[in-house]
Amino acid sequence: MEFCCTPVFAGVLDEDEAVDTATALAALGDPVRLRIVSMLAAAPQGSACGCELESPLQLSQPTVSHHLKVLREAGLIIGERRGRWVHYRVVADRLNDIRAVLAPTVHAPV
Amino acid sequence: MEFCCTPVFAGVLDEDEAVDTATALAALGDPVRLRIVSMLAAAPQGSACGCELESPLQLSQPTVSHHLKVLREAGLIIGERRGRWVHYRVVADRLNDIRAVLAPTVHAPV
DNA sequence: TCGATGTATCGAGGATTGTCAATATATGAG
């Protein structure tokens, strides 16, 4: 294999960091889950219960619950039970970390 | 279905925007592709040819080519042929757009 | 023109994912 230019890859994401960040990005990489995050962030107190999501998303309750679980396990949202309901809110720090990882990748046009 | 709080969802991503952004996020939601983007951004001139990626990623040429195609179709990278090689570079605007979509979702802690 | 090399596509196999119906669990109301 011939190289056309010097293969220098300083500052590249290592395997572990790539897996962790990719997990969060994959969680956000679904239209339904992206809208859920958007809904939670736009909700009055920055949080909403799962029961409010089914109707606008037009999905079954188990499906919504599944997506909430994916987002939870990716560290993107946190659920807090208040009586019968579980109020979910976005984890701002986690989102900012992801934005930070994406930031250095932005290069000046060649 | 009883509501525990007012279901107000102003500023929520509509279906189309959610699909478009989710496509890009899903493309980045794979450790291999995330590392590819990282590698391209960290490359000397902000670009690298595909031949340089196989070895550090330890993947076959068709697999690398496949991932490059996914990133390309998501608008995250652009490939420019120079003779036998195709030099890929990150599309900074696209990445910034994604970061912008993620930004408003960051709420102050309740 | 021919051979060598970088890249893209095709086809297939195995894994993962999104969705739902059915069911289980948890909490509050009466």
Added chain:
DNA sequence: CTCATATATTGACAATCCTCGATACATCGA
């Protein structure tokens, strides 16, 4: 306690995805 309701889990199925070997295409050098 019992019932109603919000949420979570299970099991299943179709669709999609990641990976590779084989192969086709593109470009350059001789």
